[in-house]
Amino acid sequence: xxxxxxxxxxxxxxxxxxxxxxxxxxxxxxxxxxxxxxxxxxxxxxxxxxxxxxxxxxxxxxxxx
Numbered sequence: 337x338x339x340x341x342x343x344x345x346x347x348x349x350x351x352x353x354x355x356x357x358x359x360x361x362x363x364x365x366x367x368x369x370x371x372x373x374x375x376x377x378x379x380x381x382x383x384x385x386x387x388x389x390x391x392x393x394x395x396x397x398x399x400x401x
Contacts, residue, residue, distance in 0.1 A: 365398045 372394065375387035 365394055369394055 369391065372387045372391045375383055376391070378384055378387070
């Protein structure tokens with residue numbers, strides 16, 4: 337299994353991820369959040385789904401508490 341993992345890393349199919357994010361969100365996520373909330377009102381389902389998915393990603397990256 338380790339040889340397989342090493343082969344995937346060689347082919348750049350797997351990237352190493354650090355535990356700490358390179359940049360943290362403070363208040364700079366709010367304009368993106370407002371844009372995504374507006375996109376949730378779109379009549380096109382793919383726009384709505386993309387906005388919902390993106391909003392969830394922003395919430396994961398900048399949790400409160």
